[in-house]
Amino acid sequence: MAAARQVFAEQGFDKATIREIARRADVTHGLVMRHFESKERLFLAAVPGTRDLAASVAGDLDGLPGRIADSFVRRMESADSADPFVALVRAAAADQEAAKALLAAMRSESVAAYRAVLPGPQVDERVDLLGAFLMGVTVSRYVLGDGPLAAMPPERLAGYLAGVLRTILLA
């Protein structure tokens, strides 16, 4: 895991290879693949996003948007370049196929977590819209880092995000 985090942080999601991660961890390529199946799954297991998501989703439905907003902002404010949303945005430019695979893996992990708590038949559409929204906020505040969204204090941002996430997830 430490080797994976290191290689993803140094080379970006799209350029990192399982071969290099296996080499640094002193294990075989085959062992990594048997455990994680794909580079996307290894990446999501290595970065904090996925574990955070499961913890934030658990709990009462009414508090869900606020928990997701707080967890996203807290993680991003302290994120290194290995955060899944930052990696996704960078990959979207550098390597579309890598970005598509990562987005699909993030979506599938998220849909599984949200299905456990969200009512209604459109969970996959809502989760995809939520992902797009958080990706856009990532570009504006954390990648370009310019303008009112980039300038506001984290608590204020979390308040805006909670309102929008409420509409996306519960409306």
Next chain:
Amino acid sequence: MAAARQVFAEQGFDKATIREIARRADVTHGLVMRHFESKERLFLAAVPGTRDLAASVAGDLDGLPGRIADSFVRRMESADSADPFVALVRAAAADQEAAKALLAAMRSESVAAYRAVLPGPQVDERVDLLGAFLMGVTVSRYVLGDGPLAAMPPERLAGYLAGVLRTILLA
């Protein structure tokens, strides 16, 4: 204008130069700069987004989110690569300084249009959040083009967007 559209479409916002646009239009670099002041302003004048925005903003407040959503989806469904949101996403990857300048120009044009109709003191923050949201939808549906958002019919997408834009602009 035709020369500008052509050069932006061929080379992307970040690589296009005013010098090349002036050369194709058979005018001087200085004349273009006197009229448009910057590459960002020339770009926004050359692509359809800005004129659409002014037309969509005008009208009753309650119908505003729906008009903006419909106009965004209609424009993107028929967009060539010169659409400002697609250009912004591509530039965000290729050339951060170009992307920042373009985002700032789009934000300033949008804030001016929305200030005319939106109540409340946080118009610039709401417009920036709206821009981030539409940028994220652009990446998911129109740049990566994969998943539930990419697969849904335009009318369904416009319905989701209208709900979120209502929260961002009027909540």
